[in-house]
Amino acid sequence: MVKRSPYAVSAIATAISVVLAAAAPQGSWSFAIVGDRTGEVHPGIYERIWKEIEAEHPALAVTVGDSIQGGHDETAEAEWSEVERIWRGRKFPLYLTPGNHDIWSAASERMFREHAGHPPQYSFDYEQAHFTILDNSGSDELSKETLEFLESDLKAHAAAPVKLIFSHRPSWLMRVALGNPEFPLHQMAKKYGVRYVIAGHVHQMIRLQLEGITYVSMPSSGGQLRLSAAYEDGWFYAHERVEVRGRELEIRVEEVGAPLGHGRVTALEAWGPAGLLQRPQAAVR
Numbered sequence: 001m002v003k004r005s006p007y008a009v010s011a012i013a014t015a016i017s018v019v020l021a022a023a024a025p026q027g028s029w030s031f032a033i034v035g036d037r038t039g040e041v042h043p044g045i046y047e048r049i050w051k052e053i054e055a056e057h058p059a060l061a062v063t064v065g066d067s068i069q070g071g072h073d074e075t076a077e078a079e080w081s082e083v084e085r086i087w088r089g090r091k092f093p094l095y096l097t098p099g100n101h102d103i104w105s106a107a108s109e110r111m112f113r114e115h116a117g118h119p120p121q122y123s124f125d126y127e128q129a130h131f132t133i134l135d136n137s138g139s140d141e142l143s144k145e146t147l148e149f150l151e152s153d154l155k156a157h158a159a160a161p162v163k164l165i166f167s168h169r170p171s172w173l174m175r176v177a178l179g180n181p182e183f184p185l186h187q188m189a190k191k192y193g194v195r196y197v198i199a200g201h202v203h204q205m206i207r208l209q210l211e212g213i214t215y216v217s218m219p220s221s222g223g224q225l226r227l228s229a230a231y232e233d234g235w236f237y238a239h240e241r242v243e244v245r246g247r248e249l250e251i252r253v254e255e256v257g258a259p260l261g262h263g264r265v266t267a268l269e270a271w272g273p274a275g276l277l278q279r280p281q282a283a284v285r
Contacts, residue, residue: 027127032058033240033251036066036200037083038101039223045237046222049256050086053239060092060126064200064218065099065137065168073107080115095124095133099168099200103137121146123153129244130160134167142171147184154192161247163194170199176208176215177273189213195249202226205234205253207271216240216268219253233275237261240268 032053037046053061068079087094096102096112098120103109113119120135132153134146142150150165157163165185175183181190189197190211198216203226206217219238228235236255243250251268255261270277 028243028245029059029127030056030241030243031126032056032061033198033218033242034061034063035218035221035237035239036064036099036101036203036223037221038066038069039201039203039220041069041222042220042224042237045220045256045260047086048260049221049237049239052254052257054090056241058092058241060095061090062095062131062133062166063097064166064198065097066101066200066223067096067099068102070101070104070108073105076108076111080111084115095131097133097166097168097200098135098137100137103135121149123157125157125160127244128160128247129162129164130157132163132165134165136167136169136171140169140171142167142185147188150185151188154188154194158192162244162249163192164196164198165189165194167197167199169201170206170215170217172197172199172215173202173206173208173217176210179210181211186210186213196251203235205236205238205271205275206273207268208273214268216251219255230275231255231262231264234271 034053067083068076070076070079096116098112103112103120109120120137121133123130123132132150134142134150136142136146154163172183172185190213194213196214196216198218200218202217203220203223204217205219208215218240219234219236221237221239225235237260238253238255241252241254253266253268253271255264257263
């Protein structure tokens with residue numbers, strides 16, 4: 001019989017405990033994704049959606065940008081105060097993605113930093129999930145600095161079981177729609193196991209998939225609907241509720257309730273690049 005020293009036995013026990021901890025299922029919790037509030041705001045929609053989010057008691061909420069109408073440095077402070085009155089009293093953290101209506105000048109960036117409580121580009125962890133927030137408020141494309149930040153951040157958090165990337169503009173939209181994986185954001189997402197890439201800006205519900213990564217364009221949470229009022233085409237007011245269970249995510253698209261909407265709830269998988277997929281009733285909750 002081979003005898004091991006107490007130190008070797010202790011090391012083996014420690015290694016086993018680390019492996020078991022890594023293999024153990026992670027916690028179950030939920031968070032909310034909030035679409036654009038502005039971009040020619042439709043009065044009353046965002047306030048109602050925010051109350052519906054609060055009633056779900058999420059662990060946190062993440063926006064996809066455009067919290068204020070913006071565009072004028074002299075009125076931006078008052079606009080931030082207005083939206084903060086809606087957020088007041090919440091019992092969960094709120095993480096903002098900067099949109100083109102939030103940042104358009106050096107002064108507006110300073111105000112964003114002050115009211116958001118974080119820089120325009122940042123990341124954070126909650127339980128088993130890692131969230132990376134990118135700033136493309138000023139351009140449809142991701143800058144070299146933003147891509148460098150993304151790779152550094154994903155590399156540092158490569159072990160996170162669940163990873164999501166948020167930005168305001170869906171800079172990936174045309175490439176993913178055409179099935180083209182040859183762009184840096186997608187290559188990094190694939191390399192580091194990112195599951196979801198989420199954006200706003202266009203105010204339309206779109207879901208695309210490329211090489212195992214799900215790309216989501218959020219429906220509006222208050223900004224004007226751009227082309228039509230057809231629910232089936234992805235034009236409606238809503239937020240998304242995300243249930244996290246271990247390494248798995250279940251995302252539900254929740255339309256605003258009556259009288260501002262019909263309160264329809266669908267699974268994310270019911271949607272495609274041009275609205276509801278065939279047989280959407282199979283995904284209705």
